[in-house]
Amino acid sequence: MPTEEQISSAANPQPVPKADVAGSDGGHLDETKLEKFFIGSIDQGTTSTRFIIFDGVGHPVASHQVEFTQMYPQSGWHEHDPREIIESVYDCIEHATKKFIDQGHEISDIKAIGITNQRETTVVWDTKTGEPLHNAIAWPDTRTKGMVRDLKERDGAEDLLQICGLPLSTYPSSVKLLWLLRNVESVQKAYEEGRLSFGTMDTWILWNLNGGLEKDVFVTDATNASRTMFMNLHTVKYDDTLLDFFGLDTKKIRLPKIVPSACPDSFGSMASGILKGIRIAGCLGDQSAALVGQQGFSPGCAKNTYGTGCFLLYNVGDKPVISNHGLLATVAYHFGRKPVYALEGSIAVAGSGVKFLMNNLGFITHSDKISDLAASVEDNGGCVFVTAFSGLFAPYWIDDAKGTIFGITQHTERGHIARATLEATCFQTKAILDAMERDSGHRLAELAVDGGMSNSNLCMQTQANIIGIPVDRPAMRETTSLGAAIAAGFAVDIWKEFDELKEINQKDRMIFQPSISKEESAKMFKKWGRAVEMCRGWLDSDESNGDF
Structure with a gap:
């Protein structure tokens, strides 16, 4: 049997600091200046919501996290209460901001807010009242298996992948919406009366944070829209062929406007709460946010969460x-x-x-x-x-x-x-x-990693050995939240040049080099x-x- 010392060494193979790797750049951020600017990040995930406040260098300075209820009405079904999720967002913002203030900062120091969210999760609400018409159907939900089988037999099914980039499966929002239209009377009625609003979680959150019916900010960003099967991947617009395939009449259902992921105007501002008046300037689906948070800005860059x-x-x-x-x-x-x-x-x-x-x-x-x-x-x-x-x-x-x-x-x-x-x-x-x-x-030159299993040195060394290229692990691993903050900060000119974004969260990264042939x-x-x-x-x- 290996000795205790050998076990410890094998379980924790030591990676190399990225700064010591040939060709690494130390970065060119003006840290003294950027540490005075702050961006809030709403990270609305599958099981919990977080709000993290980052400085302009990408360091988290205050945060709060709340878990919310997971509903499983039947085998394979997975739902969330849209109202509870909004409450969790406000709760996290309130507590994290108070921690921020307790550190001696001012609310005015927060220059913008970004949002990242669980993708594909589908919410429908009454356009006239703003009330949800059903629980949100979460992205892992598989109740649509039979429907997907039937849809694959329809004329034109084989063409969808080329238009939207997604195959027919239980994951996209499209089939979840179709199930709601076929099985929930209140949703059917709202559709027939032309008062049905559809959105992924980002749209629902943005609409509520902006005050709901009063300002009616009804938008989604391109990353989230690309998970619905309603958007043409090439034009970044809703596609009539896709909508017709799913039998949707746009006169009866309201689809959110598709806007860029970083924009100073499209996402509105906080209508109430402790951060009332603060601009919302960035929005990304969670896996896209993680890629941005890992600075995956060049073709050939990859991240694994x-x-x-x-x-x-x-x-x-x-x-x-x-x-x-x-x-x-x-x-x-x-x-x-x-x-x-x-x-x-x-x-x-x-x-x-x-x-x-x-x-x-x-x-x-x-x-x-x-x-x-x-x-x-x-x-x-x-x-x-x-x-x-x-x-x-x-x-x-x-x-x-x-x-x-x-x-x-x-x-x-x-x-x-x-x-x-x-x-x-x-x-x-x-x-x-x-x-x-x-x-x-x-x-692929190297693989950026984050998430729970990336904490294991043994696992990451094994990963480098198997893929035969370096594995790059950041010291600060809240990369999904950071990605949303980067989008918002870039929109309001905290970072003015795109190349600056590549330098965020680069300190103390570690490289696992392949160690086998x-x-x-x-x-x-x-x-x-x-x-x-x-x-x-x-x-x-x-x-x-x-x-x-």
Whole structure:
């Protein structure tokens, strides 16, 4: 068995400070000046809402977070109360701003507010009263499975991907809205009477923060609009072909105006509360915000957020790239010039795989102990864990796969399975990045990372080894909130040159360099590929739950 010292060393391989890497630039921000300017960031996520106040260098100086109710009325259904979410936004703003004031700052020091939000989550409300007509249907909700199957059989279904960059699935807002129109009487009635307002979470928040009916600020940014299946990815406008496919009459439903992600005027200002009068100047969907927060401004830049699952965004420049390898095409950000586009891939199981070992198998008592357990062995002992708990997502899209561990012998220990669990996320990340490079034609130079699993040095070193390029981890990992702040700050000239944005949050970043040969990495990935092929077919078509 490895000694305690060896375990500690293996669990925490030491990355290199980015400042020490050849070619790194120390940055050119006027820190003395920028530390006097502040931007608020509303980060409205799937399970909680936060408000963080950043200075002009990108340092968080005050924050507050509130969790809100998750509703699961039926299996596969996932809903939020739109009113509770607005209350959580005001609550977070109030508490964080009071902390800011307690530090000796003035409210007038906050120059603007940005918003980032859970994407695809769908809200409908009465245009005349402003009252929600149903709970918001959250992005992971799968109640529309049957509807999606039927839609795929419609004429024109095969053309949608080329127009909007998204395949028909349960994720986009379009099918959620369609379900509401077909199944909720109050929504049907509002539609027929021409008083139905539709929006993603950003639109609902902006409309309310601006005072609702009084000012009627009814907008969405291009990144959120690109997740609805209603927007033409090439024109960044609503598309009649798409709207006709879903049977929507724009005389009966109000769709928010699509505006750039950074704009000094389009998003209005706070109508009430402790920050009344402060301008709202930026808005980005959460994964786009993370790319901006990671300074992914050049084609070939990519970020991976390791949360419950993983979301990878890969900058492809100012022309959309429609994937031929199972990825999504989306707007990365739109800062008032040309929109910049990205390819996106998602992994269903990342941090949830660690929780599976902890909660279901009792391997560890806390998720941050996974690295120590994985480092208790020298390698995976021949184990490969395909964590297909609900099939495999991009770029495989294997619906009939189940979670499968290969290579177990009488010598297999918990540490081997722990290491194989971390490696599963890293292997899937490589598969997506390979697909992104084939689709985009851009070679990836390094991968920026954030999210819970990025805290593990062992996991990030493994990731660098498997993808064969450096992994770049920031010291300040609130990159999603920072992205919204950057959009707002850029709109109000806190940063006047685009190149300045590349220097934000660059201090104390760490680089994980690959430490194994390309041949060894390729051998590992080849074995992973065999395991993926062998995990197919566990779910028969006549099995409702996949159980025998």
